[in-house]
Amino acid sequence: MSQTPIRRLDAREPEFLSVLDALLAFEASADDRIDAAVTEILRAVRATGDAAVIEYTKRFDRLDVASMAALELPKSALHAALDGLAVEQREALRVAADRVRVYHERQKADSWEYTEADGTRLGQKVTPLDRVGLYVPGGRASYPSSVLMNAIPAKVAGVGELIMVVPTPGGEQNPLVLAAAAITGVDRVFTIGGAQAVAALAYGTQTIPQVDKIVGPGNAFVAEAKRRVFGTVGIDMVAGPSEVLIISDGSGHADWVAMDLFAQAEHDELAQSILLCTDAGFIDAVHDAIDRLLPTMPRQETIAKSLANRGALIHVESLEQACAIANRIAPEHLELSMDNAEQWVDHIRHAGAIFVGHWAVEALGDYCAGPNHVLPTMRSARFSSPLGVYDFQKRTSIVHISEAGAQHLGKVASILAHGEGLQAHARSAEMRLKV
């Protein structure tokens, strides 16, 4: 009799879909205190630049410096961190970075152009962003893998300058994060964080140049600050809690499935781990494995809360039904934990990443398989994509019109412009007509 609290559902129950929707629902609660603090910080950094950043860094990170220069890490510090790592850690970071780079190089878009019979040439020019800011959280959630996954696509795109900000509360630095910055070729690093770091990147200060886009995860203050500066600069998606959905046909090992659920649940209490399985006996085996393995996990408290609050083991009628449910969930991570997983890939329309087969476990994708681990959460895989090189390139339409082309197109434009009551548009086209 399995003990660990986690929902057991049956997809054949009439109420199933509404129970599922309630389980998936997540809305970041509005917090007036955060709103007010972020408003004030953005205003202050915009008004006084460096001085405000220094003041907030003193207050929030207990770092008292005389000038911004003291908050910039020289490249030598990044390389010293890399050199100081254990050999196997340094090697693992290098392998991961190389694999992520090779995968992302496939995403690079090229400019194109075509010429029409009358000499008119139309195309699209693809250029990298000039300057990008990379936010890296401090403290417990300061992950070197996040530096790799954000910095590498930017560098592959050809971004001119990549500026990393990472708070170091009380002066405590994370050598793995700095080593990852060295390996990926981050151009400048400032030890600042919070809404003040986002503001400094978005508006620029005397020392920190204004960027064109800000990417990377952060706490609620950072997320709110990014939301506010959007428009002034580009931002990546504001991420919700991380999610995994595992579809199983009962083949493979129950222990593997249990541990894969734990790997999601250990992130935080709001993370979501769901199993869909056609085999009731296998679900029992997974539940037993959860009971057995949970006490061995250092982060068991977080895992238990996440499984109890947001997890589920769901019995489904068929793999077809499982895929239909997966498309409704549009999960960030989807594991197809089956012997014949390949044939089900095309049944999935919405997912951030699909891990195909028993060997393709999410943890490999999180670190070193190659694809990005920044993925759409909260059902946004219905309309958005993994972070990629395309997020650091932009397009410009190129319109060369030949004299002959202007004669043909000018008449069409004139008719349509008059139809819209835009006479200056019409005359601007008509002036090019030679009749």
Add this chain to the structure above:
Amino acid sequence: MSQTPIRRLDAREPEFLSVLDALLAFEASADDRIDAAVTEILRAVRATGDAAVIEYTKRFDRLDVASMAALELPKSALHAALDGLAVEQREALRVAADRVRVYHERQKADSWEYTEADGTRLGQKVTPLDRVGLYVPGGRASYPSSVLMNAIPAKVAGVGELIMVVPTPGGEQNPLVLAAAAITGVDRVFTIGGAQAVAALAYGTQTIPQVDKIVGPGNAFVAEAKRRVFGTVGIDMVAGPSEVLIISDGSGHADWVAMDLFAQAEHDELAQSILLCTDAGFIDAVHDAIDRLLPTMPRQETIAKSLANRGALIHVESLEQACAIANRIAPEHLELSMDNAEQWVDHIRHAGAIFVGHWAVEALGDYCAGPNHVLPTMRSARFSSPLGVYDFQKRTSIVHISEAGAQHLGKVASILAHGEGLQAHARSAEMRLKV
């Protein structure tokens, strides 16, 4: 002596850059009344669906109907509108639609995959969005060209269902808009608008199915509603006032340049038309042409206000300086109005669309050249792109790991996961190791 009020600036003046930045600055003013109204409308439509949409449509559009069915236009109505057009209008719409389609077909991204030596296969699957909502404004700004520019990329991407909403205040329909919907193959059309239409698309109602993304322009209520439902659904950029920047070397016709400035300015008083020119005499000629042509324009009042409040004729030292200023402005539309325009294209890093040479006038791009007329405004060309097929496709990472691959990658992932203190991640990888 030129009369029409428009700023005359000289880029060699010491204060020029700060004057320019002030001229470019635009912040949509926050309006508590709009915020409150949108909050209430979103809440009501989410709670009661069709009933709320019907009620708001009665209140705001003076359309009193008994059921949502009365607010849906059958396909026959769209085709009747098309058949009812003057032949030359119908033909112009068809030519424009065909050219826009041909251009956008080049943007379609394909899935890809590669196989490593140990059998691991990595790739990216590209899929169209399932269902998209297209907002089309009613009244004065109800433009058939906007239907073409939003619907065609969606259809080229392969979007399953395209649902258009267009308010018809007092029941007044725009036949050109309906004809454009017929030509582009819009699947369903509802005569609703405002925040209630955005809410209906974002949440779904008894009659209107929930979409995955909402695109298209709208007034302040629509823009605010889109901002609020972002996350539940995807949205396109919230556009600012339209802008043109013309770079001239003094070649070509002053009248053409004046009319191209008018074509931008006639959109609304906030539209921005700026000329950069190396030839002071030509600037005078353009100003004279403005004086002479302005009284002939039906929308002269709007044009005059736009030019006076947000326009500028700027004398620059060189074309190099003009390009540097263009990159600072990152204009939505850039015309290179020069005899040797081609050689300057590569000097431009940031622009939504570049119109190269005297024959390439923006008005052709607005209607029928082929590229999209939905372009990044307010300096966002630094980090974003024209609307395109890529906005209606999304990517899913595909991760097949072979047994041999899991052995190699599992060790790397385990080292990195332990380094981040994520032991369940590490064990999930280690369980696949055969040692």
